[in-house]
Amino acid sequence: xxxxxxSLKQIQFERGxxxxxxxxVLPTEQFKTFAISAYxxxxxxxxxxxxxxxxxxxxxxxxxTYPETKQFRERLDDLYGAGFGFxxxxxxxxxxxxxxxxxIQDAFVSSSESLLEQAIxxxxxxxxxxxxxxxxxxxxxxxxxxxxxxKRLEAIINDKIRYAAERCVxxxxxxxxxxxxxxGKISDLQAITADGLMNRYKQFMQSAPIDIYVVGHTSxxxxxxxxxxxxxxxxxxxxxxxxxxxxxxxxxxKEVVERLDVNQxxxxxxxxxxxxxxxxxxxxxxxxxxxLGGYPHSKLFTxxxxxxxxxxxxxxxxxxxxxxxxxxxxxxxxxxxxxxNIIKEQLQAMEDGxxxxxxLQQTQAMITAHLRELQDSAFELIxxxxxxxxxxxxxxVPALIDAVERIDKPRIQEMAKYxxxxxxxxxxxxxxxx
Numbered sequence: 396x397x398x399x400x401x402s403l404k405q406i407q408f409e410r411g412x413x414x415x416x417x418x419x420v421l422p423t424e425q426f427k428t429f430a431i432s433a434y435x436x437x438x439x440x441x442x443x444x445x446x447x448x449x450x451x452x453x454x455x456x457x458x459x460t461y462p463e464t465k466q467f468r469e470r471l472d473d474l475y476g477a478g479f480g481f482x483x484x485x486x487x488x489x490x491x492x493x494x495x496x497x498x499i500q501d502a503f504v505s506s507s508e509s510l511l512e513q514a515i516x517x518x519x520x521x522x523x524x525x526x527x528x529x530x531x532x533x534x535x536x537x538x539x540x541x542x543x544x545x546k547r548l549e550a551i552i553n554d555k556i557r558y559a560a561e562r563c564v565x566x567x568x569x570x571x572x573x574x575x576x577x578x579g580k581i582s583d584l585q586a587i588t589a590d591g592l593m594n595r596y597k598q599f600m601q602s603a604p605i606d607i608y609v610v611g612h613t614s615x616x617x618x619x620x621x622x623x624x625x626x627x628x629x630x631x632x633x634x635x636x637x638x639x640x641x642x643x644x645x646x647x648x649k650e651v652v653e654r655l656d657v658n659q660x661x662x663x664x665x666x667x668x669x670x671x672x673x674x675x676x677x678x679x680x681x682x683x684x685x686x687l688g689g690y691p692h693s694k695l696f697t698x699x700x701x702x703x704x705x706x707x708x709x710x711x712x713x714x715x716x717x718x719x720x721x722x723x724x725x726x727x728x729x730x731x732x733x734x735x736n737i738i739k740e741q742l743q744a745m746e747d748g749x750x751x752x753x754x755l756q757q758t759q760a761m762i763t764a765h766l767r768e769l770q771d772s773a774f775e776l777i778x779x780x781x782x783x784x785x786x787x788x789x790x791x792v793p794a795l796i797d798a799v800e801r802i803d804k805p806r807i808q809e810m811a812k813y814x815x816x817x818x819x820x821x822x823x824x825x826x827x828x829x
Contacts (some may be wrong), residue, residue, distance in 0.1 A: 406770070406776060406780075406791065407421070409614065410615070411619050413619050413622040413623045413626070414622070415634070416605045416606070416622060417604070417605065417606045417607070417784070418615065418618060419609075419784075420608075420609045420610075420613060420614060421608075421609070421610040421611075421773075422614050422615075423610060424612050425773075426611060426773050427503055428497045428499050428500060428611065429496075429498050429510070429511050429609060429610070429612075429613070430495075430608070430609070430777060431496040431497070431607070431610075432494070432495050432496075432607070432608040432781075433494040433605065433606070433608075434491060434492070434605070434606040434608075435492045435522075435599070435603045435606075436489045436490065436603055437489065437599060438488060438572060438638060439488050439489060439577070440572065443595060443599075444490060444576075444577070444583075445578075445579025445580055445584060446579075446583070446591070446595040447579075447599060448577060448578045449544055449587060449592060450592070450596050451481040451492050451494065452540035452543055452544055453532050453537055453540050454522060454525050455479070455481065456533070456539075456540065457526035458521045458524055458525060459520060459525065459527070460524070461520075463526075474498050474513055474514060475504055477497065478495070478496060478497045478498075479496050479517070479518070481494045481495065483577050484577050485573065485575075485577040486782075486785055487573070487671075487714075487716035487717045488638050488640075489638065490575075490577050494521070494522055496514050496517065497773075497774075498511070498513075511609070511613055511618075515625050518625075519622070519624075519626040523600065523626050523627045523628045525596070527593075530590075530593065531592075531593045532592055537587070541584045541587060544578065544579070544584065548580070549581070555655070555659075555822065556661060556723070556725065559661035559820065559822045560723055562651075562820055563665050563818060563820035564721065566649060566651045567665035567719070567818035571641070601628070604636055605628075606781060606784055607626070610776060610777060611773070636784070636787075639671075639673075640671040640716065640717055641718075642670075642671075642718055643667055644815075645815040645817045648816055648818070649819070650819045652821045653820070653821070653822050654822075655822060656824070657824055659725050659727070659728070660725070660726045660821060660822065660823045660824075661724075661726075661822040662706075662726050662734050662738075662819075662821050662822075663721060663722060663723050663724070663819075663821075664721065664738065664820070665719060665720075665722075665818040665820070666721070666816050666817055667719060667815045667817050668683075668718050668719060669814075670715075670718060670810070670813065671715055671716060671717070672715035672716050672785075672788060676810060678801075678802055679802050679809070679810040680715065680720075680810055681713065681762055682758055682759070682762070682806075682807050683745065683814065684712070685761060686745065686750055686755070686758050687711050687720075687742075688709065688712075688741075689711060689761070692753070694741040694744065695709040695710060695711060695724070696710065698737065698740075698741055700724075703733075705727075705730050708724060708725050709724040709725075709738075715786075716786065731821055742811075742814070745807070746808065747808070748804055748805070748807075748811075750807060755804060755807075759799055759800055762799050763800060766792050766795055766796050766799075769792055770792060779792060
């Protein structure tokens with residue numbers, strides 16, 4: 396295994412700043428396309444979460460140069476079918492907007508102009524020079540995208556697995572920013588106007604930390620002048636992410652039962668983990684989650700779903716930026732008490748160190764295989780590096796693989812002492828007694 400780790404490519408981003416924007420460039424000939432990502436983040440806040448989420452939906456409709464959506468999309472076709480998209484998510488108590496572009500490298504086409512420059516120009520204008528109607532966003536775009544965002548939010552409510560997962564977090568973090576969904580709230584949408592959204596956009600762009608990544612056959616020296624030219628914004632000195640995860644003690648386990656028109660129960664649990672991405676104990680937390688419920692060989696899957704036949708699905712997920720772990724399961728409504736007890740038994744087994752060699756080795760193999768695969772994707776490499784920026788860590792893929800391979804049963808048992816059940820959420824039908 397150690398030979399595999401040492402043979403991994405050494406990833407070294409070149410870094411600089413332009414107009415208060417942090418710029419990260421990975422020169423490599425590994426890929427046939429340029430991968431470009433812009434991360435822009437702000438603290439999750441009740442009064443801005445929905446309007447912030449709406450911004451990228453409107454920005455994708457057009458730019459100053461290509462104000463009509465048809466023109467905007469045809470420009471991507473002109474760039475040999477370049478890809479453009481965005482994501483909205485939360486990392487810890489931050490709301491993140493990520494804009495992505497990929498375009499074929501210049502060496503593979505006969506273009507008289509640099510495709511990298513044209514792609515950075517397109518992305519820069521899309522993000523910093525939007526299509527305007529006077530001094531505000533186009534009202535038709537804002538109204539249309541409000542409807543799109545509403546449908547996205549309604550889709551979460553209609554998908555009861557996702558709904559239960561969100562509700563568990565909402566209850567667990569009821570007095571923390573993390574309770575907010577990164578797409579915002581339906582109830583906020585009606586009040587958002589084109590003028591109001593433009594004000595929020597300006598405020599957001601002037602104060603948010605901005606990180607731009609480029610991976611491909613280029614260099615920081617080539618990229619910096621392009622960022623300077625095409626990202627027409629100046630937010631002063633580079634802002635940074637200063638909020639650190641707050642590790643809260645659990646005074647009393649919260650139990651929430653919600654009744655809706657469902658046939659299958661959704662049992663979710665939220666647990667506080669006294670570690671986060673930037674901590675030395677993070678590899679142990681990764682292993683803990685993997686053995687508990689991260690994979691098909693994990694305790695939740697084999698003991699709750701397979702052996703006890705109490706769940707249609709059972710798994711766990713670690714949010715290393717927040718320091719919480721969530722358990723998701725689908726059960727027969729009448730099996731609530733049995734399912735809660737057997738899940739608690741798995742948590743106790745972890746604390747007692749009841750971990751087989753097979754569980755340990757298979758989990759290490761799954762985690763390290765995933766980490767090795769990161770190096771085959773430019774955007775995965777970007778995401779891994781940005782996790783370091785966000786958390787203040789200085790971690791490489793080979794170092795994390797090595798750390799995971801060094802985790803033994805005593806380390807996982809020690810980690811288990813700091814994992815505390817906080818919230819039990821159960822979504823059930825409207826019949827019978829609670």
